[in-house]
Amino acid sequence: MACNVRSLREQKGMTQADLADASGLARTFVNKLERGHVSVALETIGALANALEIPPRKLLEPAD
Numbered sequence: 001m002a003c004n005v006r007s008l009r010e011q012k013g014m015t016q017a018d019l020a021d022a023s024g025l026a027r028t029f030v031n032k033l034e035r036g037h038v039s040v041a042l043e044t045i046g047a048l049a050n051a052l053e054i055p056p057r058k059l060l061e062p063a064d
Contacts, residue, residue: 001033001040001059001060002033002035002036004058004060004063005033005059007063008059009034012052012053014052016034019048019051019052022051023047023051025048
């Protein structure tokens, strides 16, 4: 999931700070998530998907 978040964020032209603001998460959490240092709850997946304007399942698919 970490690679998907980074890849999808970059495809949207967003910084980690942009994604953090849009999802209501801390930028440090987004950074740790992208590096694979934290796990996420379903609620967090929903917040990230909403911020990226994608279906939640997209975050769980294998990275491109």
